[in-house]
Amino acid sequence: MDRLTEMEAFATVVDQGGFTDAARKMGISKSAVSKHVSSLEARLGARLLNRTTRRVSPTDIGLAYYDRARRVLNDAGEADSLVTSMQSAPSGVLRLAVPTDFGATHLSPILGEFLNRYPDVSVNMVLKNRYVELISEGFDLAIRMGEMDDSTLRARKICETTQRLIASPAYLAEHGRPERLDDLNAHRLLYYSHNAASSMWKITAPSGEVRQVRSATWFSVNDGQSLLTASINGLGIAYLPSFLYAQAMKSGQVVDVIPDLPRDxxxxxxxxxxxxxxxxxxxxxxxxxxxKFGTRNADGW
Structure with missing residues (x-):
């Protein structure tokens, strides 16, 4: 007889407290349940159930075997559910946390195509410039930039982006072009304002040393697109990812302020x-x- 079926018959008898109810639960005859349990006991060479005219209960050995058998049966059930789930069509509400800049400029324009491709899925996208706690805040997925340091989460790289110092040609013509990171102290710098760390840039110098750049804030805003616009309009120097500045650089609205810096x-x-x-x-x-994004060049976008 099938070993898993024997286990299931025995465990169901224990769960239901008897052969009659176990047979009803499994949808087979009482005699079939009894044969499965007897076959299991014969194979193991041990009595697993105490049988009386009034009740059926597991022996000490039977109770120990039941604990292990129930785990095996539960795992088998989960394995079946896993296959069914993985083959099913995507459906349900998908709650997504995305950095404001990337979500507004690149993800929002293509979500319609995703929803048309998977009509049984609905998306609730939340734009946030902070790390969200996925489980406690109820998110299914988040998009994050930089090093992944949370080992409790699974991650898949979508693409790469490059951070660069950018400014308009008009700003550099009026205020001069900085040649070194130290020269930035004399310039108007444009910062993110969504947290205290945003008013300090960590930039790799030509020597490979990671330098901290901080100066009096000339202009700050909690939105990358607004920083790009401020830079295009000649308000100062911004440090932005290529998915924001790439098109403006291609059109000549902004330029790389210190081209000799290593690519970040x-x-x-x-x-x-x-x-x-x-x-x-x-x-x-x-x-x-x-x-959609996997083939994007880190610089080009």
Missing amino acids: VQGLHAVYPSGRYTQPKVRALIDFLVE
């Missing part, structure tokens, strides 16, 4: 809670993002 390449990752399997709706969006 950072990855954009999709992060999601670790688990035994990835929900189809989450996997579908990640695959879609890699399809």
